[in-house]
Amino acid sequence: MFISSxxxxxxxxxxxxxxxxxxxGNVGQLAVDLIVSTLNMSRVGHIHTDCLIPMxxxxxxxxxxxxxxxxxxPAEVYAAxxxxxAVLQIRAPILQSKTKKFRQLLVSWIKSSGxxxxxxLSSSHAYQRDDQQLQxxxxxxxxxxxxLKGSADALKELGWREMxxxxxxxxxxxxxxxxxLCIPGGGITxxxxxxxxxxxxxxxxxxxxxxxGDNIPDAFALANHxxxxxxxxxxxxxxxxxxxxxxxxSLLFGNGIPPALF
Numbered sequence: 001m002f003i004s005s006x007x008x009x010x011x012x013x014x015x016x017x018x019x020x021x022x023x024x025g026n027v028g029q030l031a032v033d034l035i036v037s038t039l040n041m042s043r044v045g046h047i048h049t050d051c052l053i054p055m056x057x058x059x060x061x062x063x064x065x066x067x068x069x070x071x072x073x074p075a076e077v078y079a080a081x082x083x084x085x086a087v088l089q090i091r092a093p094i095l096q097s098k099t100k101k102f103r104q105l106l107v108s109w110i111k112s113s114g115x116x117x118x119x120x121l122s123s124s125h126a127y128q129r130d131d132q133q134l135q136x137x138x139x140x141x142x143x144x145x146x147x148l149k150g151s152a153d154a155l156k157e158l159g160w161r162e163m164x165x166x167x168x169x170x171x172x173x174x175x176x177x178x179x180x181l182c183i184p185g186g187g188i189t190x191x192x193x194x195x196x197x198x199x200x201x202x203x204x205x206x207x208x209x210x211x212x213g214d215n216i217p218d219a220f221a222l223a224n225h226x227x228x229x230x231x232x233x234x235x236x237x238x239x240x241x242x243x244x245x246x247x248x249x250s251l252l253f254g255n256g257i258p259p260a261l262f
Contacts, residue, residue, distance in 0.1 A: 004045040013114040019088040021122035024185035028121035030219030037246040041078035051102035060248035122207040125185035138209040147202035
């Protein structure tokens with residue numbers, strides 16, 4: 001359930017929604033961090049749900065000590081009205097027993113809010129790629145039939161590579177078995193995409209094959225990939241420094257070793 005932090009609920013009619021999937025390397029969340037920080041987006045509300053592990057913390061995008069004292073929760077919504085852009089940032093893992101419920105909540109909110117399209121930023125285990133997925137760029141996309149109707153030409157012009165379907169039983173050739181969509185390590189990505197196809201929602205998935213570790217370069221690559229399509233930034237260069245790194249990234253790998261230990 002969406003709870004507005006403003007006196008009146010914001011209208012998302014015809015907005016584009018960008019959101020991450022909690023997936024391998026947290027690449028989607030890092031890419032969303034770059035978008036919110038660079039565009040200086042305003043927090044307009046949060047999603048209240050028992051499907052996420054409860055947690056709270058300081059403002060991850062604070063530019064001053066006063067801002068950093070604000071309390072933030074696991075699923076928050078940011079907006080840039082001039083760009084007709086909304087962002088849902090998810091900062092906590094989804095409870096395994098409630099993934100279906102969380103997907104249903106998201107689909108219901110997306111439909112009721114009137115978003116013109118939704119873009120899910122995700123990732124998948126690089127080591128589980130099929131042979132055909134080893135070639136070329138590690139970036140892939142998926143798009144629902146509803147969104148394809150109006151975006152086919154734009155996607156063709158971008159020259160992106162669609163996520164390949166793989167054999168149901170790797171290593172075995174069976175002419176009677178249809179290839180299937182498989183996104184190992186992608187969290188709710190596949191389920192949300194499948195649900196959106198059934199509900200006729202205009203939704204796209206952008207994902208990158210990656211491994212656990214320092215996934216900041218993957219986040220830059222995914223954010224640039226999205227920018228090629230949505231043109232969020234005027235700067236068309238591929239340099240990572242066009243994105244503003246949020247202050248919270250200084251703590252990505254925890255604090256330093258306390259000197260008191262020695």
